[in-house]
Amino acid sequence: MKFYLPFWWPDGINTHFDPFLETVPHKEKVRIWNIYNPPPLDGILVSRVNVESKPPENDDIHTALDFKGSIMGDCGAFSYIDEAEPPYDPIDTLEFYEKYGFDIGVTVDHLIVPKYDNEKEYRQELTIKNAKKMFDVWKNKETKLKLLGVVQGWNANSYATAALELAEYGFDYIALGGLVREPTENIKKILEMVHAILQTNSQEKGVQTKIHLFGIARESLFATMKHTGIHSFDSAGSLRNAWLSAKKNYYLDNVPYCAIRIPRPKDLRGKKKKFVEEHEISKDLLVKLEKKALANIRAFQKQEITLDEVLTALKEYTSVFTPPKQTDQIINEYQRTLNARPWELCDCSLCKKIGIDIIFFRMHERNMRRGFHNVYDFYNHFKKWEQNYLPSKKNEKENQQLKLV
Numbered sequence: 001m002k003f004y005l006p007f008w009w010p011d012g013i014n015t016h017f018d019p020f021l022e023t024v025p026h027k028e029k030v031r032i033w034n035i036y037n038p039p040p041l042d043g044i045l046v047s048r049v050n051v052e053s054k055p056p057e058n059d060d061i062h063t064a065l066d067f068k069g070s071i072m073g074d075c076g077a078f079s080y081i082d083e084a085e086p087p088y089d090p091i092d093t094l095e096f097y098e099k100y101g102f103d104i105g106v107t108v109d110h111l112i113v114p115k116y117d118n119e120k121e122y123r124q125e126l127t128i129k130n131a132k133k134m135f136d137v138w139k140n141k142e143t144k145l146k147l148l149g150v151v152q153g154w155n156a157n158s159y160a161t162a163a164l165e166l167a168e169y170g171f172d173y174i175a176l177g178g179l180v181r182e183p184t185e186n187i188k189k190i191l192e193m194v195h196a197i198l199q200t201n202s203q204e205k206g207v208q209t210k211i212h213l214f215g216i217a218r219e220s221l222f223a224t225m226k227h228t229g230i231h232s233f234d235s236a237g238s239l240r241n242a243w244l245s246a247k248k249n250y251y252l253d254n255v256p257y258c259a260i261r262i263p264r265p266k267d268l269r270g271k272k273k274k275f276v277e278e279h280e281i282s283k284d285l286l287v288k289l290e291k292k293a294l295a296n297i298r299a300f301q302k303q304e305i306t307l308d309e310v311l312t313a314l315k316e317y318t319s320v321f322t323p324p325k326q327t328d329q330i331i332n333e334y335q336r337t338l339n340a341r342p343w344e345l346c347d348c349s350l351c352k353k354i355g356i357d358i359i360f361f362r363m364h365e366r367n368m369r370r371g372f373h374n375v376y377d378f379y380n381h382f383k384k385w386e387q388n389y390l391p392s393k394k395n396e397k398e399n400q401q402l403k404l405v
């Protein structure tokens with residue numbers, strides 16, 4: 001199975017960042033595929049909205065991103081989920097993919113979500129209609145672009161029927177969308193049913209239909225994905241959890257750890273900022289406790305002080321911008337992270353270079369490095385899983401429980 005990483009323009013780091021001085025000398029942006037060799041991915045997924053918000057100087061997307069591997073383009077359906085219809089014309093989108101030299105172009109789809117339940121049939125039909133429109137023009141072109149037909153649905157049956165409709169129309173690569181928030185058991189049912197119906201169609205026609213799964217990279221689904229013939233999938237979860245998740249920010253062998261939040265006082269926002277203002281915490285005190293927390297955690301890294309000492313300093317700083325109960329909860333998480341010292345066990349070049357700094361939740365440069373590390377960890381974990389996978393049907397149960405050694 002091939003893993004695609006969704007990509008946004010700000011997803012880069014400056015290799016000259018100094019974690020001690022916290023300086024970023026110039027505007028260099030290095031992407032994850034420039035850091036790790038080989039890159040921990042099989043391709044990237046770039047949205048049209050992303051490209052057009054900041055059009056690259058070079059029209060060729062591979063040159064613009066300095067990436068030679070497979071690049072998939074889509075329209076970023078989440079960005080227009082509340083619109084009556086997608087803001088992109090299907091034929092214009094096809095031209096967009098060709099202009100930038102994408103390898104794979106995703107048809108223009110419209111997500112089906114519970115709040116627009118009364119529109120589900122309309123959104124599914126619109127998605128199918130757009131796919132067929134693009135297919136009609138694409139099939140007569142001489143192009144290296146592969147067309148990936150999207151299917152939207154609301155249960156196993158509706159996904160399977162729509163997938164069959166596109167396969168019968170001629171699509172040999174079909175994507176299942178809108179499953180990101182779906183419970184694992186439901187996704188399993190959908191994959192089984194889509195697989196069964198496409199299998200019958202493939203046998204009749206002698207053409208194997210490939211399937212892409214949008215936005216899903218759950219280990220609990222790997223075995224089902226594998227035996228239902230999923231060809232590719234994408235997920236931004238491991239990257240973005242580095243700074244978006246409340247507790248799961250750093251992964252080692254797919255086990256999550258909470259990052260240590262030592263924000264710069266000037267970066268305090270929202271509830272934290274309000275808490276500071278309400279309790280009339282002075283700027284001097286914030287700076288003093290922040291410096292103490294940083295000094296202590298670095299001393300802990302060098303094993304000069306105990307875990308209790310560093311936790312006390314972290315608690316002192318955290319408690320001036322966090323309510324007491326939440327402070328206790330997060331300090332428990334810090335204790336778990338610091339006890340395990342996972343950053344010392346990772347062999348990736350970013351962890352090796354900045355050490356404990358990779359688990360500080362502080363500034364874009366560290367948070368993005370942690371995200372890159374997470375993708376590296378996910379990809380290696382996934383590849384090891386795949387190597388250990390036992391393909392026969394009778395081993396399905398074992399495969400579902402298959403854990404890495």
Ligand SMILES: [Zn+2]
Nearest residue numbers: 346348351373
């Ligand atoms: Zn690492």
